[in-house]
Amino acid sequence: MKRNLLLTPGPTQVPPNLCAALGKPIIHHRTPQFQDNIKQVVEGLRQVYQTKNDIYILTSSGSGAMEASVVNLLSPKDTAIAVDGGKFGERWVELCQAYKANTIVHKVQWGKAPTADEIRKLLTAHPDTKAVFITLAETSTGVTPDVKAIGEVVKNSKAVLVVDAVSGLAVQEIKTDEWHCDVVVCASHKGLMLPPGLAFVSASPKAIELMNHSTTPKYYFDLKEYKKAIEKVDTPFTPAIGILIALVESLNMIKQDGLQNMFARYALLAQATRAGCRAIGLTLFPDESCATNVLTAVNVPAGIDGEKLTKTMRDTYGITFAGGQDKLKGKVIRMAHMGALDEYDILTGLACLEKVLHQMGHKFELGAALSAAQKVLNQK
Numbered sequence: 106m107k108r109n110l111l112l113t114p115g116p117t118q119v120p121p122n123l124c125a126a127l128g129k130p131i132i133h134h135r136t137p138q139f140q141d142n143i144k145q146v147v148e149g150l151r152q153v154y155q156t157k158n159d160i161y162i163l164t165s166s167g168s169g170a171m172e173a174s175v176v177n178l179l180s181p182k183d184t185a186i187a188v189d190g191g192k193f194g195e196r197w198v199e200l201c202q203a204y205k206a207n208t209i210v211h212k213v214q215w216g217k218a219p220t221a222d223e224i225r226k227l228l229t230a231h232p233d234t235k236a237v238f239i240t241l242a243e244t245s246t247g248v249t250p251d252v253k254a255i256g257e258v259v260k261n262s263k264a265v266l267v268v269d270a271v272s273g274l275a276v277q278e279i280k281t282d283e284w285h286c287d288v289v290v291c292a293s294h295k296g297l298m299l300p301p302g303l304a305f306v307s308a309s310p311k312a313i314e315l316m317n318h319s320t321t322p323k324y325y326f327d328l329k330e331y332k333k334a335i336e337k338v339d340t341p342f343t344p345a346i347g348i349l350i351a352l353v354e355s356l357n358m359i360k361q362d363g364l365q366n367m368f369a370r371y372a373l374l375a376q377a378t379r380a381g382c383r384a385i386g387l388t389l390f391p392d393e394s395c396a397t398n399v400l401t402a403v404n405v406p407a408g409i410d411g412e413k414l415t416k417t418m419r420d421t422y423g424i425t426f427a428g429g430q431d432k433l434k435g436k437v438i439r440m441a442h443m444g445a446l447d448e449y450d451i452l453t454g455l456a457c458l459e460k461v462l463h464q465m466g467h468k469f470e471l472g473a474a475l476s477a478a479q480k481v482l483n484q485k
């Protein structure tokens with residue numbers, strides 16, 4: 106039987122105990138039993154988000170939580186700043202435009218991060234801005250900006266800071282309250298190690314104020330309804346019950362592991378992966394200074410077909426990496442360091458990468474990536 110190792114930045118591996126939790130018979134959601142699960146999920150998520158803010162539970166993919174943020178914070182013609190440095194930043198832009206916001210697009214070269222200074226200048230030029238949309242870990246390029254510094258800038262304006270932490274939450278640090286992140290969105294199928302189905306939106310008092318005044322038409326994603334419901338330990342519609350029940354266990358695993366330990370582990374896996382890639386002549390796609398530990402995006406060597414590389418790894422050997430998106434199609438490969446992955450998963454991924462690159466004629470010493478990665482993993 107072929108393995109199916111997901112080294113992709115979402116969906117991620119679901120560990121066996123969570124698969125078992127997902128297999129439990131369904132219970133009804135309007136019951137005290139289910140309410141107990143909701144309570145634990147909100148409490149657990151607050152710890153991972155590092156927030157005291159409201160957290161709303163949506164049944165959708167991550168993009169649903171992004172859409173919910175846009176339709177609840179903005180009204181048509183409101184000014185919004187959307188940072189576009191990759192596929193997911195571009196999604197903020199498209200969402201703002203779809204709902205007729207006066208969208209100020211801050212284009213950032215792929216592989217580079219937006220700076221707090223750039224945001225400050227934009228806010229000065231557009232003092233009526235209602236919201237600034239950024240991405241914690243831009244999954245298409247492997248970049249993370251200085252969210253703390255951006256938060257310091259946005260806090261002093263009328264605008265709220267909205268952070269897409271779909272791939273970053275529980276993988277790299279985000280201090281929602283301390284960094285003044287008014288809205289943070291996330292989903293179940295990345296760092297939280299579950300299948301897709303649930304998404305989350307946190308909202309600060311400043312964000313709730315905007316929500317109360319938004320005139321954008323909405324129904325399923327009207328967060329005022331989610332707020333009313335969660336105050337009664339409920340959800341407005343039928344939630345993804347099975348995933349929510351399993352999430353209690355996932356959040357317990359995270360609590361036991363310790364957030365800081367997890368961040369350190371993913372950082373080490375990222376460092377080992379990068380050393381391994383470097384040893385066989387692959388270079389990092391983003392600037393080293395703003396590379397996230399959530400995933401590693403490396404350039405495919407000249408003369409190698411990146412799409413064929415990832416396809417062969419997946420279809421012949423059962424190891425799934427992500428390829429490049431959009432203009433990076435065939436040009437980069439992306440390996441995740443998130444969720445239920447350990448050092449042996451990374452080593453397996455690198456071994457397969459070596460094998461297929463070797464088959465495709467890339468010149469390097471077999472074992473070099475593994476050796477370099479092992480040295481990083483065993484440096485202590």
Ligand SMILES: *Cc1c(COP(=O)(O)O)cnc(C)c1O
Pocket residue numbers: 114115166167168169193240242243244269270271272292301
């Ligand atoms: C995965 C991801 C999303 C959400 O994608 P969905 O397919 O809608 O779940 C949003 N932002 C980032 C940065 C992501 O990595």
